[in-house]
Amino acid sequence: MEEKEREREEEEDIGNGVWSWGAGTEGQLGTNKLKDENFPQFTSFTTKRISYIACGGAHVIALSKNDGKVLTWGRGTSGQLGHGNQNNCLYPLSVNSLESFFISHVSAGWNHSGFVSNDGRVFTCGDGSFGQLGHGDYQSQFLPIQVMKFEDKHVEQIACGMRHTLVLLKGHSANPIYGFGSGKRGQLGVSIDKVRKSCNLPQIVAGFEEVEIANIIANGDQSAALTVDGHLYSWGKGFSGKSDTHHSPESSIPLRFTQVALGWNHALALTDLGKLFILGGKHHGMLSDPQKMSLKKCSSNQSSASIGSKDDSKAPMFREVPGLDGTKVVDIAAGAEHSALVTGRMRIQREKS
Structure with missing residues (x-):
């Protein structure tokens, strides 16, 4: 007690x-x-x-x-x-x-x-x-x-x-x-x-x-x-240097997201499986691998336009954050030009005396 x-x-x-x-x-x-x-x-x-x-x-x-x-x-x-x-x-x-x-x-x-x-x-x-x-x-x-x-x-x-x-x-x-x-x-x-x-x-x-x-x-x-049901919509300043969006989006990403965090030029999105994706974010390495300093593109079935444009060539792509293989992300946050995440914690059990 x-x-x-x-x-x-x-x-x-x-x-x-x-x-x-x-x-x-x-x-x-x-x-x-x-x-x-x-x-x-x-x-x-x-x-x-x-x-x-x-x-x-x-x-x-x-x-x-x-x-x-x-x-x-x-x-x-x-x-x-x-x-x-x-x-x-x-x-x-x-x-x-x-x-x-x-x-x-x-x-x-x-x-x-x-x-x-x-x-x-x-x-x-x-x-x-x-x-x-x-x-x-x-x-x-x-x-x-x-x-x-x-x-x-x-x-x-x-x-x-x-x-x-x-x-x-x-x-x-x-x-x-x-x-x-x-x-x-x-x-x-x-x-x-x-x-x-x-x-x-x-x-x-x-x-x-x-x-x-x-x-x-x-x-x-x-x-x-x-x-x-986990769909993400975004609007405002263009993530990929394209023209700004002046209306709400017409489509969403076909992944189930549980959390979203916005920076000034990038967005983070966390899936229900603990996988982390990013829009934008190339300028300051906000979610880049420290070694590669680049981002991996999602496969075609993981990306779609989400900024209100029917022209897929102008739509920014969601990319999976590299360097997190096998790591489950449980919480995310974004500042103006930086990002942070929390990974799953191991529970330590005390031995009974």
């Missing part, structure tokens, strides 16, 4: 903090220092059990899913921390204006933030100069403000890109996905003319009337959606 109790206490300690490293000159590491760190630094939370974090351009959102509370830190010059000011914050602080809501999902963009409550409301704050807050103007907000377009709807997820935002409604809806903000690279999946390059109110993303969506993803000028 004592051993089990000790293990439980150790698990609680691990869950009460985050590890962070890298650039820290705007407080985004939460260490109370304006300092870059080459090694992971631990930030402890004495009162909150953090279960999810979202990283933006230089700010972080932490969510405690047990009680629906939110903390933020890092760059706050556009109000993206939701603290009511434009100050940077060197350590985690609660977003007090959301204390009366149970927050179930969060997302961090370049300089804006999004929050979804368990009763289906959606709130945004931060930079609004491209309409990415969805309030019908181009003003920045220093406190989370409810997006009233969804007042009579139930929002389940939000995904913040560099200057645009996607919202997913709960359940199988005829129009499940909305987009707002910058759309000049096609990342909103709505028609944008040459004069009007952004939308400051949520617009329906066309093409998903008969599709049930499980997850939405946004990063840079890219957008993606994963269906409940």
Whole structure:
């Protein structure tokens, strides 16, 4: 009994903090220092059990899913921390204006933030100069403000890109996905003319009337959606240097995907069998074999157009990530120009004394 109790206490300690490293000159590491760190630094939370974090351009959102509370830190010059000011914050602080809501999902963009409550409301704050807050103007907000377009709807997820935002409604809806903000690279999946390059109110993303969506993803000028049966759709900035896509895709990849991660110029997709594929990603070796520095193409039955073009010669190809033979991948993540993955762990059984 004592051993089990000790293990439980150790698990609680691990869950009460985050590890962070890298650039820290705007407080985004939460260490109370304006300092870059080459090694992971631990930030402890004495009162909150953090279960999810979202990283933006230089700010972080932490969510405690047990009680629906939110903390933020890092760059706050556009109000993206939701603290009511434009100050940077060197350590985690609660977003007090959301204390009366149970927050179930969060997302961090370049300089804006999004929050979804368990009763289906959606709130945004931060930079609004491209309409990415969805309030019908181009003003920045220093406190989370409810997006009233969804007042009579139930929002389940939000995904913040560099200057645009996607919202997913709960359940199988005829129009499940909305987009707002910058759309000049096609990342909103709505028609944008040459004069009007952004939308400051949520617009329906066309093409998903008969599709049930499980997850939405946004990063840079890219957008993606994963269906409940594992099909991937993507739209926005072209992955392979081709012209941008200004509408939602017309076809998907015939592999069953369980996770998707987007960078600025590449996308990762994880299958139900633990195999990892990539779109784009040649420029910085983001998913290249360290020796070969190249990517292996999928066979013809594993690839198809997914960016809304009927011309297969212009469609980017999914490629299997090399160097992972026999290794099962269980989790993936993508930054602007880098990638990370987690492989399957072996369970070590203790011998009974």
